[in-house]
Amino acid sequence: MHRFAVWAPGAEQVDLVTSPGPDEVRQPMVRSEGGWWRDDGPWAEHGTDYGYCVDGGPLTPDPRSAWQPVGVHGPSRVFDPERFEWHDDGWRGAHGGVGALGAVIYELHVGTFTHEGTLDAAIPRLDDLAALGVDVVELMPVAAFEGRWGWGYDGVHPYAVHEPYGGPEALQRFIDAAHQRGLGVALDVVYNHLGPSGNYLARFGPYFTDDHHTPWGQALNLDGAGNLAVRRWMLDNALRWFRDFHVDALRLDAVHELKDDSPTHVLAQLADETLILSRALERPLDLIAESDLNDPRMVESSQADGMGMDAQWSDDLHHALHAALTGERQGYYADFGSLAVVRQCLTRVFRHDGGWSSFRGSDWGRPVDPDTHDGRRFLGYLQTHDQVGNRALGDRIGALLTPGQQAIGAALVMTSAFTPMVFMGEEWAASTPWQYFTDFSDPDLAAAVRNGRRQEFAEHGWNADEVPDPQDPATRETSVLRWDERRDGDHARMLAWYHDLIALRRKEKVLTNGCLREVLVDSDEDAEWLVVRRGDLRVVANLAEQPQAVPLDGEPIDVVLAWDPAATSLRDAAVDLGAHGVAVVRVARS
Incomplete structure (x- = not known):
């Protein structure tokens, strides 16, 4: 049951219209306190169609x-x-x-x-x-x-x-x-x-x-x-x-x-x-x-x-991982890309925490105190609808990286102190893009959206003819997930990796404590490796295009999880990883 009421403080008259059409019923409403108008008639049933006319205007x-x-x-x-x-x-x-x-x-x-x-x-x-x-x-x-x-x-x-x-x-x-x-x-x-x-x-x-x-x-x-x-x-x-x-x-x-x-x-x-x-x-x-x-x-x-x-999205971690993995530096990625920035975002959340932001042209942000702020209050992610759909072609991270590089990004998100988020299809490296699409009936509005989109990307060096037409039904169709591909090849392998990372996160309590001050990151810009310390676990990533031994701060005793087990092995105070390899290992407690 429903009682009709609407706020229209400047109106001289408001009419309630029920069952709009040939058999409509029009009833003047009663002005009430605070600019509200109310109907004193019978309570309306579920499914009743209605609208309001303000000062003799159209049904709204x-x-x-x-x-x-x-x-x-x-x-x-x-x-x-x-x-x-x-x-x-x-x-x-x-x-x-x-x-x-x-x-x-x-x-x-x-x-x-x-x-x-x-x-x-x-x-x-x-x-x-x-x-x-x-x-x-x-x-x-x-x-x-x-x-x-x-x-x-x-x-x-x-x-x-x-x-x-x-x-x-x-x-x-x-x-x-x-x-x-x-x-x-x-x-x-x-x-x-x-x-x-x-x-x-x-x-x-x-x-x-x-x-x-x-x-x-x-x-x-x-x-x-x-x-x-x-x-x-x-x-x-x-x-x-x-x-x-x-x-x-x-x-x-x-x-x-x-x-x-x-x-x-x-x-x-x-x-x-x-x-x-x-x-x-x-x-x-x-x-x-x-x-x-x-x-x-x-x-x-x-x-x-x-x-x-309770929490907020953290684009800085996304930007840090995206720029480091893809090498993109345009637009808001300009201040990102180094492993030092990845380290800062994993341990202090924000890249811009009071210093200069070249994209904004000003100082930006405030620092996060790792002693008082819980990392779980910040969402971490490798992809979002914005970061995929606002690219000219809606290309996902999987279209820009090798499977191993995406596996590295996923591992760093899932083992971080943040609350992790996955964008649909990411978990199997979906082949479908996710593009910007609309369905406006007004031809002028449709043209404005279409032309505005193409002009925006043309200014960034894209061929305007390559930018998908938001109004074309095919743009939405192209963006629909293909669930059947999850069972095939690299898609199935990526799905298993995400599943295993999430299972590891649930099993190892140290990965979900949100304690930023306990997250330590070692890296080497020249050698392109990164190690994240979480308790006695080490997330070891080789970002290079060739195998290498990544040094550890302790003696590794167990490979807990590896993207490429055949190319992963332990040695004294180091882990051998294949190109674009990532593993979680346990070290002996000191």
């Missing part, structure tokens, strides 16, 4: 619409989340009740995870993720956006689940199925902007402001006139995923673009309210930020003047 979807069955421009539909029959009564949270910190996270895009591109089609594949050793499945945004296919970051109805994915009940089915397999679910949410097609919030009130700006235009109004209702629109949305959909964690997109000069930043407020809900639900609820600020304050307690996020 609800800003809090939970269901957009005919697209982002059509009427809203009442959704009752309590109709669903859950089977996760014994669920006590992700990662055995610990939560997302230290878990193995798997990022996936619903629309390309399977050929069907739906939440229901993804459910059978959850068994594969559980077998791999994944703890938390992170869904890229599912908020309703225009068209059938897209990345999801141009959503315009944050409360609704994209209908081509299956709609809101399909999300409940997916999460219920994940929990039955012991998998937590994180949801990627976007509050820093709305997409360009289907954004009707301005018809209702000051959801956005000219006082602050973002790369997408006006910023969300978090500190101007009317901000309390806008903040509640954001906060209620976040809490609703935890409460009504049993989500375990939220990944908050580009939080540095949430401009808020209020005494309490909206992120800190969200952290406090999430903690209260977590206690009420008796399970961990995690907030994971994507932040470009390189500021550990993001993961410090709100009571200590931090933002209160």
